[in-house]
Amino acid sequence: MEQWHHRTVIRDGINLATRRRGNPDGPAVLFVHGYPDNGDVWDAVAEALGDDYHLITYDVRGAGASSSPRGRQAYRLEELRDDLFAVIDALSPGRPVHLVGHDWGSIQAWEAVTEPGAEKRIASYTSLSGPCLDHIGHNLRATGAGDLAASLRQLAKSWYIGAFHIPALAPMAWKLGLGDAWPDLLRRTEGLSAPVSATQTRDGAQGVALYRANMLPRLLNPRERRTTVPVQLLVARRDRYVGPALLDSVPPWTGQLWRRELNTGHWGPLLGHAPLTARYLKAFIEHIEGAPADAALQRARVTAADGPDSGKLVVITGAGSGIGEQTALAFGARGATVLCTDIDPDSAARTARKIQDAGGQALSRKTDVGNSRSMEALARYVDKELGAPDVVVNNAGIGLAGPLLDTTVQDWKQVLDVNLWGVIHGCRLFARQMVDQAKSGHIVNVSSASAYLPSRALPAYATSKSAVLMLTECLRAELADQGIGVSAICPGIIDTPITGRARFVGVDDDEQSRRRDAAQRLYHKRGFTADRVARAIVDAVQGNRAEVPVSVEASGMRLIGRxxxxxxxxxxxxxxAP
Known part of the structure; x- marks a missing residue:
C-alpha cells in the first residue's frame, strides 16, 4: 500500500494529527483509536482493507502527535465529538464516512453517532469494545436483581476505572515505568504484539482524563441518545475490560443494528485478527453503499423477533430424518439458520422446508459424509457463501450388526467411512473454519450407548462409535484454548429410521428382513423418540457438556463400562440379536 499522507486539522486551537491513504474516490473509512493507543494501532486493519477505500486515522486529543490540552473539561465527550466532526469536514467534505471506533474511540464515536443530524456526516458506524456511556447509565437504572449481578461482575472487570479517579495515581504509574512495560504487558495478557509508540507514556498518563471527565457524569446522569445511523457491533467475547453483556443495551437506541462476535480479547480484532475485522468491515460497508448483504451479514442483523440462537449458523449432517431432522427443527425454532445436509437431497430439502414453514431460516445440500471430496465441497460452500458455522452436528450414521467373522472388508469400510470418517471430516474441516474466523463455536458428535460396552453382536458399529467418543475427547482438549466446545452425544434405544435401514451380516435376505422388523418393533415399543435426543444436543451446546448419555439404558451402560x-x-x- 502507499504511504500515509499527514495533515494537521486545527479546531479551537487544538492540533489533531491525521493520516490518510488509499483511493480518495472510494468509500471513506475513519478510524478512531482507544486508550492508551494512538492512530497507529489501526495499521494492520488498514493494510488488510487495501487501496479501494479512502482510509483516515487521527490521534485524538491527548494522544500521539495531537495536542494535549490541560484540564479535565477539555476531554469531555462533547469536545471529542466536535474534534471528530472537524476531521470529517476537513478530510471527507461532502461525503459521509464509515466510522470505526475501538475502546474509547468507540465511546466518543457513540457521542457523534447519536448527535442529531449525524447521518449527514456518518454513513455507518462499526463499534469495537466500546459502549455508549449513556446507554449503560440507562441500563443500570433499569436493572433488576439478575441484571444487577451482571453489572457487578462488569464492575469487577472495570476495577481500573476506580483507580483512574484517584488523583495522580495512574499518571504516576505511567511515568514510573508502565509506559516502557506496556508492549510486554499486552503480550502477556493478550498474547499480541503491539506497535511500539514513542508517546506511550504520555498517551497513558494524559488519557486518564477521558475517564475522569466522562464516566461518572454520563453513568449517573444519562441522556437519551438514539441514532438512525446503521450500526455494526464487533463483540470480543474474551474481552477482559468490556464484557459482551455491556453491549446488550444497544438495540433500543438504534434503528438498524448488526452484531458479530469474535472469540478474541480486547485488542484481538485490531492486532491478532485484523484480516477478519477487515473482512467484516468490507461486507458491512459495501452493503451500506448499496451491495446485497452476504449470508453472514444477513444473519448478523438484529431484530425484535430474534430467538436465543439468532444470527448463528448450524450445520447438521444426516438431517433428512431421525435425530438429525429433529435437531434441525430444534435449532430452527431457536432462531438459527440451519444448513440441512443428507446423502438423500430430497429428505434434506423436506427438513429445511419444515423449518421455513415454521418461520425459520434453513437451507439444504446433498452431502455424502463418507466421501472426503463431498465433505470438502460442503466446507468450501459454507466458507464462501455462509461463513464459518457456529454449531456443527456430526450426526449421519449407519447401523451394522452381526459377527466380526461374517463382516467383510467392504462392510468395515462402509461403516467406518460414514460413522467415523464422516465425523473426522466434519471436525477437521469446520473446526479449522471456526479457528480461522475467531468463532466461539461448538461441535457435536453423535456417538452411541454402544460405545460404552463391548458386544459380540455389534463389533463394527460399536468400534466406530467408541472411536467417535475418544475422538471427541481428544478434540475437546485440543480446542479448549480456542473457546470451541466439543460434545459427544450417546443415545440409547431411540425410535428412528436407522433401525429399518440397518444391515445384519451373515444371514440371508429373509432373515435380514425378519431381524429388521423385530428391531423396529423393539425400538418403537421403547418409545424414546428423536426429539428428546435433539433437546439433549441443544442443552449440550448451551452448557458445553463434554459427554451426554441419553436415556436410562445409555446411562446404565456407561456406569457398567466404567x-x-x-x-x-x-x-x-x-x-x-433380534
Missing part, C-alpha cells in the same frame, strides 16, 4: 468392566465383558457374550 465401573464394572468384568460384568461388561460377561454381558458382551450374550447373543442379543
Amino acid at each position: 465401573w464394572a468392566p468384568g460384568l461388561a465383558r460377561r454381558l458382551a457374550r450374550l447373543d442379543v
Whole structure:
C-alpha cells in the first residue's frame, strides 16, 4: 500500500494529527483509536482493507502527535465529538464516512453517532469494545436483581476505572515505568504484539482524563441518545475490560443494528485478527453503499423477533430424518439458520422446508459424509457463501450388526467411512473454519450407548462409535484454548429410521428382513423418540457438556463400562440379536 499522507486539522486551537491513504474516490473509512493507543494501532486493519477505500486515522486529543490540552473539561465527550466532526469536514467534505471506533474511540464515536443530524456526516458506524456511556447509565437504572449481578461482575472487570479517579495515581504509574512495560504487558495478557509508540507514556498518563471527565457524569446522569445511523457491533467475547453483556443495551437506541462476535480479547480484532475485522468491515460497508448483504451479514442483523440462537449458523449432517431432522427443527425454532445436509437431497430439502414453514431460516445440500471430496465441497460452500458455522452436528450414521467373522472388508469400510470418517471430516474441516474466523463455536458428535460396552453382536458399529467418543475427547482438549466446545452425544434405544435401514451380516435376505422388523418393533415399543435426543444436543451446546448419555439404558451402560468392566465383558457374550 502507499504511504500515509499527514495533515494537521486545527479546531479551537487544538492540533489533531491525521493520516490518510488509499483511493480518495472510494468509500471513506475513519478510524478512531482507544486508550492508551494512538492512530497507529489501526495499521494492520488498514493494510488488510487495501487501496479501494479512502482510509483516515487521527490521534485524538491527548494522544500521539495531537495536542494535549490541560484540564479535565477539555476531554469531555462533547469536545471529542466536535474534534471528530472537524476531521470529517476537513478530510471527507461532502461525503459521509464509515466510522470505526475501538475502546474509547468507540465511546466518543457513540457521542457523534447519536448527535442529531449525524447521518449527514456518518454513513455507518462499526463499534469495537466500546459502549455508549449513556446507554449503560440507562441500563443500570433499569436493572433488576439478575441484571444487577451482571453489572457487578462488569464492575469487577472495570476495577481500573476506580483507580483512574484517584488523583495522580495512574499518571504516576505511567511515568514510573508502565509506559516502557506496556508492549510486554499486552503480550502477556493478550498474547499480541503491539506497535511500539514513542508517546506511550504520555498517551497513558494524559488519557486518564477521558475517564475522569466522562464516566461518572454520563453513568449517573444519562441522556437519551438514539441514532438512525446503521450500526455494526464487533463483540470480543474474551474481552477482559468490556464484557459482551455491556453491549446488550444497544438495540433500543438504534434503528438498524448488526452484531458479530469474535472469540478474541480486547485488542484481538485490531492486532491478532485484523484480516477478519477487515473482512467484516468490507461486507458491512459495501452493503451500506448499496451491495446485497452476504449470508453472514444477513444473519448478523438484529431484530425484535430474534430467538436465543439468532444470527448463528448450524450445520447438521444426516438431517433428512431421525435425530438429525429433529435437531434441525430444534435449532430452527431457536432462531438459527440451519444448513440441512443428507446423502438423500430430497429428505434434506423436506427438513429445511419444515423449518421455513415454521418461520425459520434453513437451507439444504446433498452431502455424502463418507466421501472426503463431498465433505470438502460442503466446507468450501459454507466458507464462501455462509461463513464459518457456529454449531456443527456430526450426526449421519449407519447401523451394522452381526459377527466380526461374517463382516467383510467392504462392510468395515462402509461403516467406518460414514460413522467415523464422516465425523473426522466434519471436525477437521469446520473446526479449522471456526479457528480461522475467531468463532466461539461448538461441535457435536453423535456417538452411541454402544460405545460404552463391548458386544459380540455389534463389533463394527460399536468400534466406530467408541472411536467417535475418544475422538471427541481428544478434540475437546485440543480446542479448549480456542473457546470451541466439543460434545459427544450417546443415545440409547431411540425410535428412528436407522433401525429399518440397518444391515445384519451373515444371514440371508429373509432373515435380514425378519431381524429388521423385530428391531423396529423393539425400538418403537421403547418409545424414546428423536426429539428428546435433539433437546439433549441443544442443552449440550448451551452448557458445553463434554459427554451426554441419553436415556436410562445409555446411562446404565456407561456406569457398567466404567465401573464394572468384568460384568461388561460377561454381558458382551450374550447373543442379543433380534
